[in-house]
Amino acid sequence: MNSPKNDQGNADSGPAGIPETELVQHTRNGNVEAFEELLNRHDKSSFDVPLDDVLPAFEENGHIAVDVADWSPQTNDPALQEETRSVIQAAVDRLDKKYQTVFILRDIEGFSTEETAQILEMGIPAIKSRLHRARLSLRKELANYFERAESA
């Protein structure tokens, strides 16, 4: 396995020029350098989306105030698969580090919530809270994408 620090010139994905999701794949293959790069990069690439932007609007009594489209059946459309993958990759890359790390371990790598808590030396409630936040952000980006695809 080559070092991830080779010349894939992607200007906006950080100094090493490789998207984080690719680094995750290298990490999965046991490449420690890729994992270190992943860790080093977190502080530079993250931003935090306000919670209101990823939740539906609620009325004062807590009742949902908008219609929510169920686009999950559309996700089986083979014509959208490659683009969906890019949308997911970009969304995960943009997650704030503290949500991203939990999301990658729990939902992509498939560690249990308890294992993720042990790896990060955090409590389970904190893991679940970050996981929820990450899933909400990803859901929102996919919702934007599929709702656009539907109306196109």
Add this chain to the structure above:
Amino acid sequence: MFTCQEVIQALTDYLEGDMAAEEKAVFEQHMTDCGPCRHFLNTYETSSKLARHALETESIPPEVQTRVRNFLKAKLGLNQ
């Protein structure tokens, strides 16, 4: 009684199976009665599954998994 807002807050608890039986029954009743919440749950759950499907390549051999796990613990434990 769950409001929609509480239901959405509790999605991870529900999917993790961390609800007492009675709470779970109320949650599921809400999902039956409330289309928007049901659609939110479906798309929330689908998002995780899609991400895993899209971003995982092949399964890690167990020995690498152990190494990654130890490495993660050593690296990340210090930062938390």
